[in-house]
Amino acid sequence: MEIVPQLIVNSIIAGAIYSMVALGFNLIYGTAKFFDLGYGVLTAIGGYAVFYFSSTLGFNIYISIILGVLVAGFVGYLIEKIVYKKLRARKASSMVFMVAALGVMTTLQAIIAILFSSQFQVFPATINTQTFQIFGGVITGVQLIALTLSIVIMFVLVLTLRFTKFGKAIKAVSDDAEVAKMVGINTDGIISKVFFIGSCIAGLAGVLVGFDTGIEPIMGFSLLLKGVIASIIGGVGNIYGGVLGSFLLGFIENFGIWKISGEWKDAISFSVLIVFLLFRPNGILGKKQ
Amino acid sequence: MKKIVGILVIILVVVGGIYFFKNKPTSTKGSGLKVGVILPLTGDLSITGEKLYQGVQLAQAQLEKEGVKFVVEDSHSKPTDAVSAASKLLNVDKVDVIIGTYSPDETIAVAPLALKENKDVFSFSFCSDSFKPLTNVFCGYPNADKQLDTVVPMIQKKGIKTMALVDANSDFGINSRDAMVRKAPSAGYTVVYNELVPNANGDYRTFATKIIASKADSVFVTMDNPVDALTVVKQLRELGFKGTAITFVDVDNKNLEKFGSFGEGTFAPGIAPSQFSSDYTSMYKAKFSGTPDYVSALGYDMTTYVVKAMEENPGKGSKTAVFNYKYKNPAIENFSFLEDRTVVYQLELQMAKNQQYVKAEY
Numbered sequence: 001m002e003i004v005p006q007l008i009v010n011s012i013i014a015g016a017i018y019s020m021v022a023l024g025f026n027l028i029y030g031t032a033k034f035f036d037l038g039y040g041v042l043t044a045i046g047g048y049a050v051f052y053f054s055s056t057l058g059f060n061i062y063i064s065i066i067l068g069v070l071v072a073g074f075v076g077y078l079i080e081k082i083v084y085k086k087l088r089a090r091k092a093s094s095m096v097f098m099v100a101a102l103g104v105m106t107t108l109q110a111i112i113a114i115l116f117s118s119q120f121q122v123f124p125a126t127i128n129t130q131t132f133q134i135f136g137g138v139i140t141g142v143q144l145i146a147l148t149l150s151i152v153i154m155f156v157l158v159l160t161l162r163f164t165k166f167g168k169a170i171k172a173v174s175d176d177a178e179v180a181k182m183v184g185i186n187t188d189g190i191i192s193k194v195f196f197i198g199s200c201i202a203g204l205a206g207v208l209v210g211f212d213t214g215i216e217p218i219m220g221f222s223l224l225l226k227g228v229i230a231s232i233i234g235g236v237g238n239i240y241g242g243v244l245g246s247f248l249l250g251f252i253e254n255f256g257i258w259k260i261s262g263e264w265k266d267a268i269s270f271s272v273l274i275v276f277l278l279f280r281p282n283g284i285l286g287k288k289q
Numbered sequence: 290m291k292k293i294v295g296i297l298v299i300i301l302v303v304v305g306g307i308y309f310f311k312n313k314p315t316s317t318k319g320s321g322l323k324v325g326v327i328l329p330l331t332g333d334l335s336i337t338g339e340k341l342y343q344g345v346q347l348a349q350a351q352l353e354k355e356g357v358k359f360v361v362e363d364s365h366s367k368p369t370d371a372v373s374a375a376s377k378l379l380n381v382d383k384v385d386v387i388i389g390t391y392s393p394d395e396t397i398a399v400a401p402l403a404l405k406e407n408k409d410v411f412s413f414s415f416c417s418d419s420f421k422p423l424t425n426v427f428c429g430y431p432n433a434d435k436q437l438d439t440v441v442p443m444i445q446k447k448g449i450k451t452m453a454l455v456d457a458n459s460d461f462g463i464n465s466r467d468a469m470v471r472k473a474p475s476a477g478y479t480v481v482y483n484e485l486v487p488n489a490n491g492d493y494r495t496f497a498t499k500i501i502a503s504k505a506d507s508v509f510v511t512m513d514n515p516v517d518a519l520t521v522v523k524q525l526r527e528l529g530f531k532g533t534a535i536t537f538v539d540v541d542n543k544n545l546e547k548f549g550s551f552g553e554g555t556f557a558p559g560i561a562p563s564q565f566s567s568d569y570t571s572m573y574k575a576k577f578s579g580t581p582d583y584v585s586a587l588g589y590d591m592t593t594y595v596v597k598a599m600e601e602n603p604g605k606g607s608k609t610a611v612f613n614y615k616y617k618n619p620a621i622e623n624f625s626f627l628e629d630r631t632v633v634y635q636l637e638l639q640m641a642k643n644q645q646y647v648k649a650e651y
Contacts, residue, residue, distance in 0.1 A: 003502040006528065010494040118335035120516040122547035131527055138528050213491045213520060214547070218332075222491075254495045262486050262496050263458055 002136045007254050009137030015250030016143070016150040017205060017212075021227030022234070022242035023153055024201035030174045030237035031194040032088075034097040038079065038104035039202055040224025041112075046072035046203025047215035048112055051121050061123075069203045076199020079104055080192050088188075105220070112217040122214045146208040153201060154243050161239070170194060174237070229273045235286025244284060322599055323358045324592070325378030327389040327399065328413075332366025333489045333514050334391055337539055337584055341391060341413055344588025344620075347572055352596050364390060368398035375399040379406045386411065386599065386607045388592055392513055393417040393460035400426045409607040411595050413587060416631045417460050418467075425608070427630045429587050430560060433461075433468035433537075439638040440535055440558040441476045443651045444507070449533060453482035453505035455496060455521055457512045465511035465537050481505050486521075488513050497525045507533040515544050523551040539584050540639055540646040552641045556649055561637030563646075569620035586620040591632070594624065 021043065028036050050068035053059040059067070083100055092100075130141045139147075161167035172180040173190045181187050202220075209219065226249065231237075234245025249269060256268040276283065326345055329338035342361075349359050360382045362374035371390050378384045379402060387403055387410045390396045396412040400423040403410045408425065415430035430436065444452075454469055456462035462485060473480055482503035486496055500508055508525060512518040515538035522534045535556045538544075545552045565573075565586050573581040598614035599607055611626045619625075623633050640649040 003498055006498045006501075007495065010498060013494070014492060113331060117339065118331050119339065120336065120514070120547070131529075140527055209491070213524075214516070216489075219491070257495055258499070261484055262490075265487070265490075265495075 003258075005134075005136035006138065007258060008251075009134060009139050011250040011254040012147060012247065013139065013143045013212075013250070014254060015247030016147040017209060017223070018226045018230045018249055019150045019243045019246035020146070020153065020201055020205035020208070021223050022230040022246045023150070023157060023239065024198035024205075025224070025227045026231050026237055026239060026242040027157065027170075027194055027201075028198040029231070031170055032080075032084065032191050033174075033177075034084075034094050034101070035228070036101050037098060037224065038101035038108070039076075039198070040220030040222075040227070041105045041108040042072045042076050042199045042202035043206030043209065043220040043223050044112055044215065044217055045075050045108065046206035047210040047219065048116055048121075048217075049203070050207050050210060051116070051123060051215060054123060055121075065207055068207055069200050072203020072206065073196045073200035075108075076202070077192055077196040079199075080195035084195075085188060085192070088191075109217045109220070116217070118217055120214050120216045121210075123210050140212070142208065142211040146212065149204065149208070150243070150246075153204075154239060157239055166190075166193070226269065229269055231283070232273060232281075233276050233283055235283030238283070238285045241283050241285035248284075321356055321358075322386075322596060323360065323382065323384045324352075324596060325375075325382060325384035325387045326359060326361045326592070327364050327371055327374045327378070327387060327395070328361070329366040329391050329395070330363040332364075334366040336514060336516060336541075336544070337391055338364075338366070340539075340541075340582065340584040341389070341588035343573070343577055344585040344590070345388070345592050347569075347576060347585075348589045348592035348596070352593070355600070357596055357600075360384060364395050366392070366395075368392075368394045371395035372398045372402060375402050379403065379408060384408070386595060388595060389413060393419065393464070396420070396426055396428075397423070397460065407606075411591055411607070411611075413591065415461065415464075416629070417464050419460055419464075420630075427611070427626065427632075429591060429632060431631050431634050431636070433464045434471070435634075436559040436636060437465070437468050437472060437537065438558075439636050440556060441472060443556060443638055443649060444476045444478060446651055447507075447533060449476075449478050449507045451481045451503075451505045451507070452478045453500040453503055453508045454480055454484070455482075455493075455500065455508060455510045456485055457488045457517070458485040459488065459513050461513055462511045465509075469509055478507070486512075488517055490517070491520070493521045493524050494528070497521065497528050497530065500525060501528055501530050505532060507535060509535045509537065511537040515539055515541060516547070519544060519548045519552055519555070522555055523548050526551050541582055541584070542645050545641050545646060546644045549644070552644065555641045556651075557639045557641070557646060559636060559639075561635050561639065561648075564622075565620045566618060566622075568618060581620070583621070587632075589620050590616075590624040594619070594626075 025039050046068045049071035050064045053064035053067050054061050087097055131138050169185050169190050172185055173187050177187050230245035230249045231242050233248055235241030252272055253265050253269055257265050328342050329335055364371035364374055390399050391413045393414045396414045397419050400410055404425045411427045413429035416428040416432040420426050454466050456466040482500055482505055510518045510521045518536040518538045540557045560583055565581050570581055594616045598610040602610035602613055616625055625633050638649040639646045
């Protein structure tokens with residue numbers, strides 16, 4: 001095994017996972033206009049739902065995956081309806097939204113830990129465990145699926161936003177929610193649907209991480225941080241930017257610790273974040289405010 | 290006005306009476322000892338914390354009948370929270386002794402606070418080199434050097450010449466790494482890769498890539514959480530590592546099962562007992578179902594031993610008490626405290642075979 005091809009593969013795998021989180025996060029940020037820090041916990045909800053359906057109830061693993069993704073979407077939808085919609089109606093500040101989102105994350109993490117314990121869990125090894133060689137690097141079946149899905153989701157989102165009535169309504173709400181409301185768009189309905197879709201993507205990311213490494217209640221927080229850094233690097237609210245930022249972050253992290261200690265991994269990521277916030281706060285593809 | 294004052298007086302008398310009787314010390318039979326327990330019940334180390342707590346709960350159920358009071362606190366697997374918990378136990382609950390903290394980092398953080406109150410800490414930590422000046426600390430496991438002695442004959446017999454060391458950046462990881470570096474000349478291997486890694490990282494692929502590139506015959510992994518260590522091994526195997534894997538962790542078949550075939554052949558040096566007293570085994574099965582393991586048995590024995598010793602030697606202080614006590618029905622055979630403030634231990638090299646830890650064959 002050559003070290004450089006393998007580091008490239010490792011970077012791409014990390015980028016694929018980050019990009020899924022960044023895609024959903026950017027979609028929600030672009031529409032609802034706040035940093036949904038509670039978004040990360042939906043990855044854990046997706047993962048634990050699959051674990052419950054497959055390991056506890058004994059459902060077929062593929063049915064469990066579909067149900068798990070839908071459960072994450074439904075929980076995201078409920079959070080929007082119960083918490084964020086009401087805060088929007090009260091015209092709460094973005095700080096209030098952020099604190100509420102943190103509260104949502106902490107509460108849901110605690111509930112998961114109570115229901116399933118804080119112990120690390122692994123899914124039954126029933127999906128592809130084969131490994132493949134790509135240009136001298138090794139990639140597992142699950143990682144290949146994650147990579148493929150991240151690309152597919154990006155294209156589906158782009159096509160939906162460009163060519164469907166629903167996508168145009170999302171863009172209208174994203175550009176100016178008040179004007180969108182005046183022209184007859186049900187802005188709350190659109191935001192709720194966006195939360196459902198974004199949360200489904202988070203749930204799927206959680207499921208894939210579960211198959212790759214395993215799940216634990218606090219898994220969402222670090223994934224969210226990486227997704228947020230990737231979004232800021234690429235341009236917050238920009239679909240392509242989120243994906244670009246994710247893969248860039250994957251490469252920076254993995255090559256960054258090639259010659260120095262791995263303890264620096266997070267320090268490297270956050271240093272890059274600070275550099276972008278200082279010198280290019282709108283990210284690589286973000287619009288200037 | 291008089292009526293109102295009268296009503297107020299009656300209310301005050303009633304409320305005061307309730308308060309007085311509620312807080313009146315109730316007569317308790319037995320010693321009236323108050324025991325503070327600190328365990329990582331949530332966070333990265335909760336896998337072990339929950340197991341230790343199983344044993345503590347079994348002991349608690351018996352000892353509470355004798356009038357012993359327990360106050361259990363969660364360290365959230367963080368030394369800072371362990372200090373908060375210890376401060377509450379010592380200053381608010383006024384406990385007589387502290388049982389617990391698990392990670393050496395937590396124990397190191399808690400010990401000075403307990404020493405200030407002239408209290409001992411009966412930790413479940415391994416005997417870190419950093420414990421030497423902490424005269425009020427007892428440990429649940431012998432030091433890394435003693436435990437890792439069990440792996441040397443295997444390394445020599447297999448002719449392992451190069452070793453990669455991947456250790457958690459924690460007191461446990463650093464002590465274990467240093468012990469393996471010290472053993473290299475006598476065991477006949479050279480350390481070709483040596484890196485401290487973060488706990489609970491999940492993605493260890495880049496470390497695994499660097500290890501494989503170092504062309505090491507064997508990899509030695511120490512992480513605070515056994516699952517992290519097995520994750521490193523899994524990711525190494527996925528990338529094609531064919532060498533010998535050694536994980537320095539609490540052996541637990543449930544954790545091993547989660548990794549399927551990836552854990553096969555992995556060696557695990559250290560604490561060995563898998564047979565426990567019949568009383569303890571049946572008590573464990575009745576409450577938790579499944580079979581007991583060393584970690585929960587350690588939780589039970591440490592708690593029962595310390596409390597019983599203090600009950601039999603009132604006013605002598607916990608340190609003197611434990612050295613003067615003869616423990617009658619331990620879960621782990623011959624469980625008692627040694628002069629170096631650790632417990633009697635049985636060491637053995639184990640290995641993963643058919644997703645179970647068994648005595649190593651090599």
